Amino acid sequence: MASLIGPDPSRCAPSREAQLKQIESRAKPGDVVFLASLRMPELTARPWREGESAIIDEALKELTDENMEAARTDAERLLQRLQAAQLNILIDAPKPVFKAAPNRCSDWFNHMNPVCKPGLTMERNQLERLRASQMQLLRQLETRYPALHTWDPLPLLCPGATCSAYEENAKPLFFDSNHLSGHGNRVLEPAFTAALLKIWEVPPVTE
Template sequence: MGPDPARCAASREAQLKQIEARAKPGDVVFLASLRTPELTDRPWRKGESAVIEEALKELTDENMEAARTDAERLLKRLQAAQLNILIDAPKPVFKAAPNRCSDWFNRMNPVCAPGLTMARDQLERLRAPQMQLLQQLEARYPALHTWDPLPLLCAGPTCSAYDDNAKPLFFDSNHLSGHGNRVLEPAFTAALLKIWEVSPVTE
């Protein structure tokens, strides 16, 4: 978590101007981004708790404040355009990538050794700063709505990159697979409909 990458500033501004030009009052803008530290290439021999503690130290006060500043700048513009904003809460992240570790011939690959599961309580620790920030932003910006896909992707104490039928929910360590997107689609649609019920689209 930190400021938006400077190298993307021109692209972000162009996309934002396009939204402001094309969107109508009441439309929904969906913002999706990874705002938690990634977990690949970490010293997992230390144990999950220790690694998560190290990852949380990367979320310095300076980085958190930069993230807040960038978020508020964007939210102010979108809300001023009378748009609703839907943002997804942090989804699980994993120690390795299913697309590199699913086939039998890759099972001995050292990058796959950490495995494709994470304790949910450790992921909750990892995303807690972002959840707190989202809660604060929602209180300040009525147009902002948070949708949390975590319960659908991880119903129990252990989160897996695969569902109960061994189908991959994730493509790599932090991006959903096509199947994962299909799993979330009904809940995502329901979140959109809920926003429109409260703030109906104006013609």
């Protein structure tokens, strides 16, 4: 839910409504609802011979004004409902996405696989371009919904100018082109816990 790149799929409406009703019936005021989603256009199966900048330009065309307005409308509908239930909402900002999937391209016998040819890195500035509209929408939503909190894992997953599906020690951060690996989740856990604790921290008493 709340993909921030387009409308919520209509085919998912029944299950989405059932999940919301379950949250409303079971959650207590002050509880945190974490809305995790893929919030970037996928980059696999694109003609990378044209170069990163050209492909990001192509992907950005998918984020039309119509799609972004639909994304805002659906996100607001969801946030209004969760905030009315006196719940805190935590959303993860868009994480890196890659040209190929590590789980298909990590073994030696896959080195000649054409799907792996684009590689497992992306320039961070190109990913920042790709998520700029979503980040702007998140900032707008935060000003309208005090219950909304944004957690940005990108700096931890990509601390330098080039983002990789692997750490320097060759441990995989991603399982496929857009899902974290078990190790990637462990890398983010301390920051995620800190984000939760910040939401719950008690304001200082003033006299």
